[in-house]
Amino acid sequence: MMRLEHLNLVVRDIPKALEFYRAIFPHWQVRGGGKSTWHGVERNWVHFGDDYQYLTFNDDGDADNRDLTGHQVGMAHFAFVTDDLDGVIARLAQIGRDIDKPGAEDPFRRNVYFIDPDGYEVEFVEYLTDIPTLRNRYD
Template sequence: MYLEHVNLVVSDINAMLKFYRAAFPHWHIRDQGHGEWHGKPRKWLHFGDDYHYIALSDHGEGNNRELAGHSVGFAHFAYVTNNLEAVIKRLEDAGFAIAKPGAEEPFRKNIYFVDPAGFEVEFVEYLSDIPAERNLNREALQRYAV
């Protein structure tokens, strides 16, 4: 079993496409159309590859949850990459700034960006192919070292 898609309600699909095209240059618009959601017209599209995509709908109103706050809601989602520096460069070249650095871990590197709709997106590069190492954090390493 694997996650096929995430469905994000946004106000500006084009701004979202600029961000996700920079992050995933091999992705494309798989499908798109117009419809209605509970009485409000919307444009929607699926942006991804043959196995995974992000569904975007443009009928959003208001602001996303405050990421630094404690409100219930979506915190972030993460993508694994084989070249974190290349992802960072593409996003920065497209005008997006790093939102916060990742933790310093011995077996992975990560970084966080916030997309134009206010969703926090983490990008992770693993430095080990051993799951037990990939999933460790500094605190766990210290416990094992004792």
């Protein structure tokens, strides 16, 4: 078996990143952190997650993220599956974050996209069935 353990994100401001992701994952916590040097630049870092998966935030970001409407090489978005999409939307609304774009209409899943404080597009998907052929339709 293989699973994704963590994403390592370069951000400008760790507290702003934590505010956004704490709204999504209220049960997660800062697992650890410290200071390091990356190619000659000092930075702070934290691991935010649970015992099995986490996000790393490094605060040495010094430029804008890629233009999500463009065609540059880079991350387009990453996604999390949730059993409570309405709860995620409500918690992000409480910190002033609106849906950036809705997902496609589909009888077997709901999804929305948000932009985090550093310009990463984050998708949230709630599947409405456990049947893989219905969850993963491509027509």
